[in-house]
Amino acid sequence: MAGSRADKLARLVRVQRQIERMTESELSLTLRAQVVTEETQAALVDAVGSFDPVHAAMSHQYALRFQRLSARAQQLTGVRAMQERRMLTEKTKADRLADQAAEAAEDEDRIAEDEALLDLIEASLGARASSY
Template sequence: MAGSRADKLARLVRVQRQIERMAENDLSDTMRVQAATDATQQALVDAVGSFDPVHAAMSHHYALRFQKLSARSQQLAGMKSVQERRVLTEKTKADRLETQAAEAAEGEERVAADETLLDLLEASLAAHTTGTRPA
């Protein structure tokens, strides 16, 4: 497992981006369920407001169902806010890792360029001391 720091950080960035996508998927699922709950609540409100005698007979059941859906909607709203914060946290982590990976890659490139220049300088100095010119 001999890899450079930049390679390791790049792998971490990919993993962190995957975690970010998973958090986004969780958030989208919660939003989908919340939308379905809101639609069901709206349908119950429409049914209670209807003049149909069947709906009038079921109004007590509709009220109980609406109460449960309201509690579920509040629970989903709390979950949504927690998941939004999680998505933001994971995105921030991934962005920071990406910055660190870029800086590590730049550092490695700079070290490689410096080593190349030092090798060239050493070759030039060795050729100069022997009295020959480098090719």
């Protein structure tokens, strides 16, 4: 594991971005479930408001189902809020790691340039000393 600090940070950035994508995926699944729940609730409201005798006979069952869907919608709202916060946290972590990786790469480039310049100066001084 003799990688440079910039390489290690870049690898961490890739891992953190993957975690960010996973949280986005979880959020999208929650949003889809929320949409399905809302559509089902709307369909139940339409069925209860219908004058069809079949729906009138099932109104009690519809009310129970609507109650469960309301609880599910409330639960999904809480899950969604939590996942949005988590996604924001993961994105912030990834952005900070990316900044640190960029700074580390700049530092390593600067150190390499400094060493190359020192080698050039030493070579120049060595050539000058040998000519005397």
